[in-house]
Amino acid sequence: MDLDELGLDQAWALSPSVALRPEPFGALAYHFGNRKLIFLKRPELVAVVRGLGAVGGDGSVRSALVAAGVPEAGWPAYLAALEGLAASDMIARVA
């Protein structure tokens, strides 16, 4: 699969209505607007999600994945997880 087609350079940001709470398995994400509660079941995914809005970063998925130390082979799975979060409005593309 061509990773470029997955939009690795797209910038994303955590919705301002979402709070992340650390838990032993990863984190809970709660959206105060639509009341959705999502379990982020891997600490690495939490790191990626937090990395999206990291100060100094460009907000792109690629830099968040690199910063979180996710090996390239795992990127498609993480992108799918991010799409899932986007479907619940937890994260959104930055225009």
Place this chain on the structure above:
Amino acid sequence: MKLVEHFESGLDAPICLTWELTYACNLECAHCLSSSGRRDPRELTTEQCEAVIDELQRMQVFYVNIGGGEPTIRPDFWHLLEYAVDHQVGVKFSTNGVRITPERAAFLASPACGGYVDVQISLDGATAEVNDYVRGPGSYDTAITALRNLRDAGFTDAKISVVCTRQNIGQLDEFQALADEYGATLRLTRLRPSGRGADVWDELHPLPEQQRELYDWLRGWGEGVLTGDSFFHLAGFGESLPGLNLCGAGRVVCLIDPVGDVYACPFAIHDNFLAGNLLTGGGFQQVWQHSPLFEDLRSPQTGGACTQCAHYDACRGGCMAAKFFTGLPLDGPDPECVQGYGEAALAGSRTIPAGSQDHSKAAPTRNQPVMLKLMTRPPVSDCAESPLAGWTP
């Protein structure tokens, strides 16, 4: 480790926290699970409540389910509501609607609440006849007026909160029609034999065929109806319903009562499930994370006789509170086990535990429901007209 195992071993903070703000209530519902009525003089003060909210904010408890008693009759209720919202603790509160005036409805719809507030109006019958039988005369009209006020003020998506009983399970479609009329979402929960519910459970709890009817109805509506995950015992019918499908008591769920006592779950207000008090136990976080009771509930539980059942993985043995308050062993079947093991257990010898608190009103008021029953004892004889017939001093 699977996610469900993380839940069973407990989280750093509850996902679902219920906070009964007061035992005072204008109503005297027959099945009140907190035996509410009178205010407790030890009730937390406004400042103590604010300190609780501060701590919930620190622990990132995203929202709190406020109930009672009737929480809105606390004079500082609206202040505490705003205080919580201002501290990133969303509020879902349950009310019988008595204080949801057009002005309060407008406040709830206003930016002051920032969309962080959910309102649950309790209604236990889709008609006044069915509702008022258990909630008391006039309570249907009060609830409908509140729903109308909310709708007219532009408050969207109120919840109609229904405790499912033998008398209202046949009204599920009518409840849905009411929800549609008021732009609301239906929230169905299970009748528990807790508090005064113990006194009426035999009469009100759904019959086995009604449980099936409820299960099929819930399956049909999917995520379009809220359940507070309260029907996981129905998973024994086959497919699980949406939700966590496990007993969350002391693991992901707990209750703070009006005097600051912390119990394992909202349906278990009893000394056996009291984890501590947040005024004397070092605060809520300390109680939640370190109380011996909660640590015990988070340790591996034995399913007892239920582990032999093919459906144990689905229903996990059902509801701890339902078992306890019907006098059944906690490692046996739920009294409403859909495989029928509950009925057999109920028929055996059991002792219903005495309640450990009762804030019911000492003398009934005009709001008390009158659960009239047909006389089951035959008269002494057809022509014995004396009111003292059959009575020997």
